Amino acid sequence: MTTSPAPLDDDRICAEAAHWCARLHDAECSDAERAAFAQWRAADPRHEEEYQAMLEIWQLSELLPPTPHIEPGLIIDPVPIRGRHQRRPRSIKRLAAVAAGVLMALGAVWSAGWSAGLLPSRVGYYAAQPTPREVQLADGSKVELNSNSQLVFANFRERRSAWLKTGGEAYFQVAHDTLQPFSVFTDNGSVRVTGTRFNVWTDANQMLVTLLEGSVVVSPPDSIDGNSAQLTPGMQARYIKGSERIELAQVAPAGAIAWTEGKLVIDDLTLQAAIPLINRYLKQPVFLDDATAAAMRIGGIYRTDDLQALVDSLPKVLPVELRKDNQGRTVLASRYVQL
Incomplete structure (x- = not known):
């Protein structure tokens, strides 16, 4: 159907x-x-x-x-x-x-x-490449775009709509307007607000939304018959492609926007959760080779302009090794013998 x-x-x-x-x-x-x-x-x-x-x-x-x-x-x-x-x-x-x-x-x-609400009064296209960039939208909202991020904004009569391209990240400070709700759309779901501060990151497989102030509703893609989640400050919502639920967690909101100061905060995450965050800043992405490596955990605060050094140091602090797979990709593999 x-x-x-x-x-x-x-x-x-x-x-x-x-x-x-x-x-x-x-x-x-x-x-x-x-x-x-x-x-x-x-x-x-x-x-x-x-x-x-x-x-x-x-x-x-x-x-x-x-x-x-x-x-x-x-x-x-x-x-x-x-x-x-x-x-x-x-x-x-x-x-x-x-x-x-x-x-x-x-x-x-x-x-x-x-x-009729069919055409926008203003349309804006914004790109931050290769360094972060701060822009002001037509409605007065402010957006900080992380490196290599692209945003399209359209101001309609009864709504404001922004589309964050896959692989992008943005910190939004939305101008309050209850009569004209503001929505951010990604390939992995959407965020709806009237006025607030929040961070959105999306890649090919997931969307991560962290709320700093106000209230937002996070929804999965329209094709998914899953739950929506209303966040309060300090909450983080993650939607992973193919799942039917939005995962919620309590976090330190400042860590989510540390990238605006050139830092990446990894708060005791598994490599499966941390590697996509790290890959945003690498010239060549790193892939996980097995479930054992994916379950290992790391933490700390790192400079976004030197995350290759973090990847190179992982074999020194975790039982993993860096090598090339048969496709020529750099992978992290567990040193444990798989039985």
Whole structure:
């Protein structure tokens, strides 16, 4: 049995399509961005459909004079940055008449979409690479993005939506607004708030949410018929892909945002839980070779710019060894003899 896509997933695709329209119409759009767009476009048939729909609206502005270049990370208004083709107007009066008509059409279309809650009033794309970065969203909320993290933000009429890309981490300080809830979406679940401070980290297999102030509701992906969890300050929620429950724990919240000061706090974790946190900062990730190694525990405070030294030192403090597997990957294997 198939189900229709969730409305919030449609919101994400709409925001991403608006972002790509803006970037691709900018003359300074890089080859890397164009390659990323091609991957996004091919990843889901809905991406192509939504992009074409957005393009029809945005192409109405081709006769408008180009606007100044907007650097990546700044707020992108729903009016396109620049048309793809420059056209010479026949007269100033004709240009003014056409521009006025197009502006009215764009305004009417976008206003109707915004009033119906279908289109955002603002869309922003933010990236922190390779160092962390602090940004301010259109609603006044502040976000600190960890290195190699990407965020898309869309400000709708009755909600605020942010999408944190897989492999990213962000510390949110959300501007309070009970009439316009703020949600963060990842491939591994979502977080819903009205105003609070919390940290979100997600990779291909899990999502980790730590609450510092206020209250949030953490939910698994829409495809999972699992529980949601309401957190109070000092609580941490973990969702692991494929499971049906959100795991809760009491933690020291400051440790979750130690990365903003260039530190990683590992509070007596198993290697299975610690290695994904460490891998965020390594040029080449490390993998666990067996369950015995995965169950071993480590702790301490480490510099995020020198975590390779931690990995190299593990065989000195734990009964493990570093070696290459048959795929050429670096693995941690137990030195215990497996019977």
